[in-house]
Amino acid sequence: MSASDLSPDAGPPLAAFDDEFYVEEVQRDGDTLYYYGMPLRQPDVVMQNVWQAFRDAGYEPQLTTRGGRYVIVAEPAGASIDGIPWKNVLLFLATVVSTLFVGAQWFFIDPFANPWEAVTTAWPFSAAILVVLGTHELGHYVMSRYHDVDASLPYFIPFPTLIGTMGAVIRMRGRMPDRKALFDIGAAGPLAGLVATVAVTVVGLYLPPVQAPPGFDPGPNAVTIQLAFPPLIRILAGVTGQPLTYTDPTVNIHPVVIGGWAGCFVTLLNLIPVGQLDGGHIMRAMFGERQEAVATVVPVVLFALAGFLHFVEHYSLNNVFIWIFWGGLAAFVAAAGSARPVSEEEDLDVRRKALGVLTFALGILCFMPVPVAIVG
Template sequence: MEDFDAPAEGPPVAAFSSAFHVEEVRQDGDRLVYVGEPRVGQQALEREVWPLFREHGYEVRLTTVKDSETDPISGVELHQSRHALVADPRSMGIDGIPWTNVVMLLLTVLTTLFAGTIWYYEPLTSPLDLVTGDSWKFSVAVLSVLGIHELGHYVLSRYHDVDASLPYFIPVPTFIGTLGAVIRMKGRIPDRDALFDIGVAGPLAGLVAAVVVSTVGLLMDPISVPASVQNSPDAIVIEFGYPPLLHGLSMLTGQPLTYSDPSTAVNPVVFGGWIGLFVTFLNLIPVGQLDGGHLVRAMAGEQAERVAAFVPLALFALAGYLFFVQGLDIRDSVAIWTFWGFITIGLAYAGHATPIYEEPLDRKRMAVGLLTFALGLLCFTPVPFQYVSGF
């Protein structure tokens, strides 16, 4: 038996000695490091030590540490790599004001307001123009959809006692104004139930928000395209493809998505809902750390790797079909599916999230998962957008 005693805050060494042989115990500030060698495989080790450290308020992981010492005879510095259980304190609360999140949110408010001036054809001559026109409507539409999506993940992370950050919004001064929002998962996922719940909460919450935003936008008055824009040779016209779900909302509300009169356009709030639907579909692509990757990993276990292997091929095939068969320009939707083909290669290589325990899901969660993927397909359109010449 090991003679080492853990710090008072950590679990006793004897509690996991059958799974990990401890040779040395270190304390680096709040971090605990148990240097030694595993006596079982990594999965069995994690299942043994994870609940023990969690009870004491730590997240633990198996890693390697590099030690060095000087040879007394030759004077040469020798390096040695050894295994170690590294335990960091768990922090489920928000310590102080999350300034990074706040600043990124404020910047994203500005960039989405800027994007709103583009969609509402409002001249931007001073910073005050960002808040005196209608651009705030587009900003609220986009931020509410993205924010509710990420808060869905955050709330279920807290429910399952998994450490996660508040949403980080990503500001980009383009015609959308943002690249979306993310939360950072800092704790291990305990089981497949938790992985499923956290993964499914974002798409479902964001989808509800996108439906509400789209419906409100459809019921709002359309906007007028200025004659100066219609007659400008430099005007860029983007034609959006609407997914089946948005067409269904158009039918239910009795409001059109397009107008025969080129001087009339749908209210930009509808485009905010369109962004939410498109983001929902992209997040439900079943690969890696995407929400769809979490769902398929929770539903199919390690067989999810086989599903992920086909995803890039499907996206490249779609891009090829649009380019060679439909004859679309590369800058249109061909480019976006090619881009996502490469993105999913990287995500597949990085792998899925791995829960500590692998008990299968119950039938209720399996049904919710299948329904979620079906709803995701209703948010899909093969040609999300394309450039057209003139109004």
């Protein structure tokens, strides 16, 4: 199909960007359009200048090469949700099951021996985890829709970890239009999640502690898992006057507080300022390309933290491995690059910069040198 044969309503009019990209041929495959030709400026500049025209026509463009030729691939933006998102629903239901399974054990209940008791007792734990993670991701989703960036609904990841899940994610299918959108979408998740974290933690602190059943004996070879509480949760415990620990080893805080712990931990990891993590988005929006210099230092800091805890504080490798893992992951994510908005010309306003500083400060309140200690 030639450019002259393309229906005007199948994409933006060629005149809208003919001074940026010389179109030699247009092809169509389903709803996707392919504009073959030659960029008349640097590719990044071309994308910055043509992006709005495609977005106004309902398409998300990407300039790439195919078969040695430059091509703008334009896919429908698809901001609406058609029908029931079954994959999201099924993953959510599976995560409900996995969090109930793990939550029952925090209540000293065997979910295999007493499945109904597990469900009726552990549902507050499951609800706490889902509210914290769901609110975080919905923060991203709402701001994505506000800035007209194509994003999916949250995908929960069921897995029998300490909290019964590996978290939740949303897919960002569209590019960020500018630094303001990049900041708003990046910061909305941690800030919304922290609001939910504070609410869940306070509720959990006021709930009665959990008592191990009579005769409970894990045995001399049992492995004990101890969660460290970050400053934010300690502050909330101090303000409410509620204890976080008990002298009786068979008494534990209510598991809903663990939902708050999970919210802090997720926020801390997401605010690591590299690549496609929330912290990377915020730093990129605040400092532009200078964020990449920060990202190269982050893995070194995480490896150094692991080394300090192991060699100076004498924690076992099992207890500091999390920072070794995240140091390696941060290096990989940093090498993959950060999100680049279509336009980086306009700087952030003072209010957003102040909010960015506050977001990272709240992230520091979620820091735990050894989040999970394995004893035994």
